[in-house]
Amino acid sequence: xxxxxxxxxxxxxxxxxxxxxxxxxxxxxxxxxxxxxxxxxxxxxxxxxxxxxxxxxxxxxxxxxxxxxxxxxxxxxxxxxxxxxxxxxxxxxxxxxxxxxxxxxxxxxxxxxxxxxxxxxxxxxxxxxxxxxxxxxxxxxxxxxxxxxxxxxxxxxxxxxxxxxxxxxxxxxxxxxxxxxxxxxxxxxxxxxxxxxxxxxxxxxxxxxxxxxxxxxxxxxxxxxxxxxxxxxxxxxxxxxxxxxxxxxxxxxxxxxxxxxxxxxxxxxxxxxxxxxxxxxxxxxxxxxxxxxxxxxxxxxxxxxxx
Amino acid sequence: xxxxxxxxxxxxxxxxxxxxxxxxxxxxxxxxxxxxxxxxxxxxxxxxxxxxxxxxxxxxxxxxxxxxxxxxxxxxxxxxxxxxxxxxxxxxxxxxxxxxxxxxxxxxxxxxxxxxxxxxxxxxxxxxxxxxxxxxxxxxxxxxxxxxxxxxxxxxxxxxxxxxxxxxxxxxxxxxxxxxxxxxxxxxxxxxxxxxxxxxxxxxxxxxxxxxxxxxxxxxxxxxxxxxxxxxxxxxxxxxxxxxxxxxxxxxxxxxxxxxxxxxxxxxxxxxxxxxxxxxxxxxxxxxxxxxxxxxxxxxxxxxxxxxxxxxxxxxxxxxxxxxxxxxxxxxxxxxxxxxxxxxxxxxxxxxxxxxxxxxxxxxxxxxxxxxxxxxxxxxxxxxxxxxxxxxxxxxxxxxxxxxxxxxxxxxxxxxxxxxxxxxxxxxxxxxxxxxxxxxxxxxxxxxxxxxxxxxxxxxxxxxxxxxxxxxxxxxxxxxxxxxxxxxxxxxxxxxxxxxxxxxxxxxxxxxxxxxxxxxxxxxxxxxxxxxxxx
Numbered sequence: 001x002x003x004x005x006x007x008x009x010x011x012x013x014x015x016x017x018x019x020x021x022x023x024x025x026x027x028x029x030x031x032x033x034x035x036x037x038x039x040x041x042x043x044x045x046x047x048x049x050x051x052x053x054x055x056x057x058x059x060x061x062x063x064x065x066x067x068x069x070x071x072x073x074x075x076x077x078x079x080x081x082x083x084x085x086x087x088x089x090x091x092x093x094x095x096x097x098x099x100x101x102x103x104x105x106x107x108x109x110x111x112x113x114x115x116x117x118x119x120x121x122x123x124x125x126x127x128x129x130x131x132x133x134x135x136x137x138x139x140x141x142x143x144x145x146x147x148x149x150x151x152x153x154x155x156x157x158x159x160x161x162x163x164x165x166x167x168x169x170x171x172x173x174x175x176x177x178x179x180x181x182x183x184x185x186x187x188x189x190x191x192x193x194x195x196x197x198x199x200x201x202x203x204x205x206x207x208x209x210x211x212x213x214x215x216x217x218x219x220x221x222x223x224x225x226x227x228x229x230x231x232x233x234x235x236x237x238x239x240x241x242x243x244x245x246x247x248x249x250x251x252x253x254x255x256x257x258x259x260x261x262x263x264x265x266x267x268x269x270x271x272x273x274x275x276x277x278x279x280x281x282x283x284x285x286x287x288x289x290x291x292x293x294x295x296x297x298x299x300x301x302x303x304x305x306x307x
Numbered sequence: 308x309x310x311x312x313x314x315x316x317x318x319x320x321x322x323x324x325x326x327x328x329x330x331x332x333x334x335x336x337x338x339x340x341x342x343x344x345x346x347x348x349x350x351x352x353x354x355x356x357x358x359x360x361x362x363x364x365x366x367x368x369x370x371x372x373x374x375x376x377x378x379x380x381x382x383x384x385x386x387x388x389x390x391x392x393x394x395x396x397x398x399x400x401x402x403x404x405x406x407x408x409x410x411x412x413x414x415x416x417x418x419x420x421x422x423x424x425x426x427x428x429x430x431x432x433x434x435x436x437x438x439x440x441x442x443x444x445x446x447x448x449x450x451x452x453x454x455x456x457x458x459x460x461x462x463x464x465x466x467x468x469x470x471x472x473x474x475x476x477x478x479x480x481x482x483x484x485x486x487x488x489x490x491x492x493x494x495x496x497x498x499x500x501x502x503x504x505x506x507x508x509x510x511x512x513x514x515x516x517x518x519x520x521x522x523x524x525x526x527x528x529x530x531x532x533x534x535x536x537x538x539x540x541x542x543x544x545x546x547x548x549x550x551x552x553x554x555x556x557x558x559x560x561x562x563x564x565x566x567x568x569x570x571x572x573x574x575x576x577x578x579x580x581x582x583x584x585x586x587x588x589x590x591x592x593x594x595x596x597x598x599x600x601x602x603x604x605x606x607x608x609x610x611x612x613x614x615x616x617x618x619x620x621x622x623x624x625x626x627x628x629x630x631x632x633x634x635x636x637x638x639x640x641x642x643x644x645x646x647x648x649x650x651x652x653x654x655x656x657x658x659x660x661x662x663x664x665x666x667x668x669x670x671x672x673x674x675x676x677x678x679x680x681x682x683x684x685x686x687x688x689x690x691x692x693x694x695x696x697x698x699x700x701x702x703x704x705x706x707x708x709x710x711x712x713x714x715x716x717x718x719x720x721x722x723x724x725x726x727x728x729x730x731x732x733x734x735x736x737x738x739x740x741x742x743x744x745x746x747x748x749x750x751x752x753x754x755x756x757x758x759x760x761x762x763x764x765x766x767x768x769x770x771x772x773x774x775x776x777x778x779x780x781x782x783x784x785x786x787x788x789x790x791x792x793x794x795x796x797x798x799x800x801x802x803x804x805x806x807x808x809x810x811x812x813x814x815x816x817x818x819x820x821x822x823x824x825x826x827x828x829x830x831x832x833x834x835x836x837x838x839x840x841x842x
Contacts, residue, residue, distance in 0.1 A: 045435070
């Protein structure tokens, strides 16, 4: 397994390089540059700005310069947030996004798997329909609608929670609604997949055998059915976690959170090349790491898989 | 310059110097025991370095942190800042006398050298400030310094003695006291800039000379300022703590306000003004601004080369309906380049502005027929994606379709793409807007001048340009005003742009926030002018 992990990590390098190259070309190809603003800057000032950010060099040189800095752990200076380096910005924003996204992921796994099991075991019952109804709502209602509704109810009507903002990790009240929103969206997906998967497993031969041996349902489910039924859910964790980051673009705007979602939006809109590239590198690393974890989890869940 | 105009300038300067200082709480107002304010700023500042700050949001904060030679008070009037008085010694030379009790937050005195350093640093190409050339043109050799053709030391600013700054201009700049209220041209604490380099604007490092000091800054969350005990006018500063939020989303902004987590909404989201007025009659504050929403014609584009076509399209848009029903947020119909409240030129409206619409339409149809434009002709209109701009564009589309049979294709794009198109002239008609950097007509005339980097219509009226140059050189304020007004009228008769509405800024401010004046047409609310009334 260790050699497998090492191999996977090594493969990450060309993946990362490919992603950076494609992204580099795309952000530079987008019409309008970081210094195109309402007021056109004069040629001389533009030259000053370009020199400051090394944009006066040929594209290939800039690219190599970027890669060289990257290898040394420097993501460069931000164009949009002129007083900060991309490293500073990421270091401040990432913990916020990771906390919200990570907690939401854990909670939604517990609730989603639980609801999925409950629904699968009582297929077509009232409980099943109720769970599926919630899951459908979660899939259908976009977060930019659900978020403001949550604020309206819990912040403005009931006054239980703040309407948004962030007050550090010591103030969990600010995290409740964003986590709840992401959880709701994830639970919808996880619940449905878990239900479908468990229903399928419960109809397979080895479960019939277990039942024939006279095992109680609880044992059949927990000891025999759960592991294989969890496989599709595990495969889902990687993409879901990544989509938590993209969903964060909406949640962070709705709840005014200082996370990486807002950096991405502002970075892209302002043609902040270094910020966008830095965040793409970061998200790629997270995605690769998650996929690796998912693959390792497969081995733990399915005895047929060995690395 | 004649003797009388020198005398007038001196009299004006001393009058300004003696005018009341801000944040004086009116008699009968009881202050709240806690003087703190949370104000949303509409966006995260791009920088807190006064030389780099460019957007309204960043300047709002640097205006609290730093004080320039002069300042603009709550009513939009120029008042003394670090300079307690100033005078124009000859048409192109000004001296500013600094107050001797002005201090940096670390206790150092604010000296003429700090101002000279601040201005030189701002113009220095190494600083790469986007405004260097914009303001640089008003300083002797300023533009050359910004362009790297002369060293910063040659810019027209010098310290005469420890507390006197002399500024030389390349031509008479009547509004220089107003111009130097911008912090880009203000003092900077050299020792801390040199010590901390790029990090000098971080909390703990920054040394500032304004009414506030930087306490905390978390990107996309807040910038927290605290009262500066070293500030020379600290006794008249009421707010002890000001928290700037960087919430961009208008709806989130209002929700935070309603939840009590924000006391100052940056701007009401489009379409909510009327409802908010009913819901919060005492809290909706809406002041006209020195700003204009307009559309550009690409006058070099063959489809808009004919002035008759541009005139016809300009005439038939019903600004009253646009302001009252479409944008519906208190904006003012506009028929010229100079907006109400702008100094240095008179508001000149088109002679047809007051005609009944039927007559305008008839005339417009005639003009189009003469120009050979047939009903069914299609033009393309470019705008940056936004609900507000879209509403206005759809209105223009329906006006031209219904009244003239002209079709308009709407092309929405990202902001950066639009500005690039505008600067390159790669459009037919485009949305545009401008908010004054300083209160003088020349600021707005730059939008329609030849060779101006803000001219997005590519029209050049030689005669008008000449009048502006003459006006700029004139030392007689009345003559200057007359020349600039005449120029504005002459150029606008080329119909290079379609003036639509004058900006107003509808926002919510808690009723207990005092000192918020509706006369502040540049939307420059220093926190030192605000106070919290007992509630």
